Amino acid sequence: MIQYLDLLNRIITQGATKSDRTGTGTKSVFGHQMRFDLSEGFPLLTTKKVFLKGIIHELLWFLKGDTNIKYLVDNSVHIWDNDAYRYYNELCCKHGVLPVDMQTFIKAAQEEVDSPIEGYKFGDLNHVYGYQWRSWGTANGQAIDQIAQVIDTIKNNPDSRRMIVSAWNVADIEDMALPPCHVLFQFYVANGKLSCMLYQRSCDTFLGVPFNIASYALLTMMIAQVCGLEPGEFIHTLGDTHLYLNHLDQAAEQLSRTPRALPKMRINDQVKSIFDFKYEDFTLEDYDPYPAIKAPMSF
Numbered sequence: 001m002i003q004y005l006d007l008l009n010r011i012i013t014q015g016a017t018k019s020d021r022t023g024t025g026t027k028s029v030f031g032h033q034m035r036f037d038l039s040e041g042f043p044l045l046t047t048k049k050v051f052l053k054g055i056i057h058e059l060l061w062f063l064k065g066d067t068n069i070k071y072l073v074d075n076s077v078h079i080w081d082n083d084a085y086r087y088y089n090e091l092c093c094k095h096g097v098l099p100v101d102m103q104t105f106i107k108a109a110q111e112e113v114d115s116p117i118e119g120y121k122f123g124d125l126n127h128v129y130g131y132q133w134r135s136w137g138t139a140n141g142q143a144i145d146q147i148a149q150v151i152d153t154i155k156n157n158p159d160s161r162r163m164i165v166s167a168w169n170v171a172d173i174e175d176m177a178l179p180p181c182h183v184l185f186q187f188y189v190a191n192g193k194l195s196c197m198l199y200q201r202s203c204d205t206f207l208g209v210p211f212n213i214a215s216y217a218l219l220t221m222m223i224a225q226v227c228g229l230e231p232g233e234f235i236h237t238l239g240d241t242h243l244y245l246n247h248l249d250q251a252a253e254q255l256s257r258t259p260r261a262l263p264k265m266r267i268n269d270q271v272k273s274i275f276d277f278k279y280e281d282f283t284l285e286d287y288d289p290y291p292a293i294k295a296p297m298s299f
Contacts, residue, residue, distance in 0.1 A: 001045050001259050003034045004210070006250045011205060018242070022298035026242035033238070036217060041262025042284065043217050047211045048255050049289040054079050056282055063147065063274060065134030069123040069219035070109050075279070081106060082299050086126055087177035088287050091117050125177035132167040132180070150187060153276060154227045158189035168201075182212055187223070193232030194224040201239040204245040206254075206295055211234070218265065218282070225267055226274050250270045250295045263287035 015027030036043040044050055057077045064071070069084045085102050092099040095117050100108065108115075109123025135143040146165045153163050164187075167180035185198040197218050201211050217234040224231045244252055268281035 001043060001047065001262070004045065004213070005047065005255055005259065007032055007034065007205060007209075007241065008243070008255055011241065012248065012251060012255075015243065017245075018053070020242070022244075024298040025134050025245040027245065027248070028242035029236070030238055032241045034213070034233045034236045035101075036213065036236070037219060038102075038217060038234060038295050039145075042214070042265035043234065044214045044263055044284070044287065044289075046260040046262070047234045047257040048210075048285075049292040050210050051123065051292075052077075052214070053077065053279075053283060055211055055218070059215050059219060060213075060277060060279065062133055063277070065130045067125045067128050067131050068109065069106075069119060070112065073106055073110055073123070080125065082297065083178050084109070084123055085124060086299060088120075088122070091120055112239055127169065127172040127175045128177060129180060130178045130180075131166050131171050132172070133165060136166075136169060147274060151223060151227060153195070154189060154194065154223065154229075156189055163187040165191075181208070182216070185216065187211045187220075188232075189229065190232070192230055193234065194220060194227060194229040195232035196220040197221075197237060198236040199237045199239070203241040204298075205241055206251055209236075209238070209241075209296060221265065221267060222274060222277060225269065226272055244295075244298050246298075247295045250293045251276055253293055257290050260290075261286065 007175045011027050011029055012200050015029050018026050018028050043102040054077045056153050057075045058079065063096065069080050072078070072080055085105055087098050088105060096118050105122060113122055125154050133147050134145050136146055139144055149165050150165055152291050153160050163186060166184045172177050181202045182198055183219060185196055188195045196216060198212070198218065200212060213234070213236060216236070220234050221231045264285045266283040266285060271281055
């Protein structure tokens with residue numbers, strides 16, 4: 001994962017200082033690409049410990065088409081809590097409803113308590129990733145399952161140049177708790193191998209990008225398995241690629257560490273449908289990371 005450290009160094013040494021919607025400020029570069037050969041190991045950072053449980057559960061959540069944090073919270077994954085709570089507070093202001101506190105909100109989502117806001121369930125994020133992946137709305141009121149569609153194309157027309165899944169639904173942006181950062185990914189089949197390229201418009205390089213690398217590498221491996229292919233490359237193309245100004249010390253600490261050998265990801269080879277995977281179907285072997293490095297999230 002030297003190329004990830006090279007990216008950190010590029011941002012620190014070449015990045016422009018910019019403002020951002022959170023008010024934190026960033027150092028940013030525009031346009032970067034990393035390539036990961038999945039035959040060389042699973043691209044999970046070793047220069048700091050990464051929360052793999054959260055990566056796997058979030059990916060399964062996307063694939064379920066789910067957009068409510070209940071599944072994540074039930075599995076002790078809280079990476080979407082703040083976005084869900086911020087969105088809920090925005091709706092409360094819009095509808096003139098007095099909001100509950102964060103702890104009550106999370107409990108209400110888990111227990112599926114009725115909300116006083118019509119059409120809203122506690123914990124909903126509305127039309128975010130899972131909805132767009134599995135239920136993209138059409139003008140005639142129908143829905144497109146992009147994941148099922150792209151897998152069918154990989155199996156039956158692997159030379160297609162249209163094997164694309166998009167989360168950037170312009171008509172739905174205002175109905176999302178958070179517009180998608182990883183907006184579009186495309187698959188490519190050659191020599192019995194499946195590769196995937198992701199375009200990510202906004203890239204929180206210290207906290208988010210390690211998650212994104214591992215998540216899409218894993219998705220590529222899963223889809224390769226159910227399509228009878230070997231994993232090829234994961235190519236990560238980044239747009240606004242930034243370090244928040246309160247992450248610079250953490251990035252410097254990570255740059256002081258020497259990468260270790262990549263771990264291996266074992267997937268239950270009995271699973272034949274992308275929608276049948278469970279958390280227990282994944283085993284990470286030989287992961288020997290440095291300790292985690294804490295950093296604040298900006299919202």
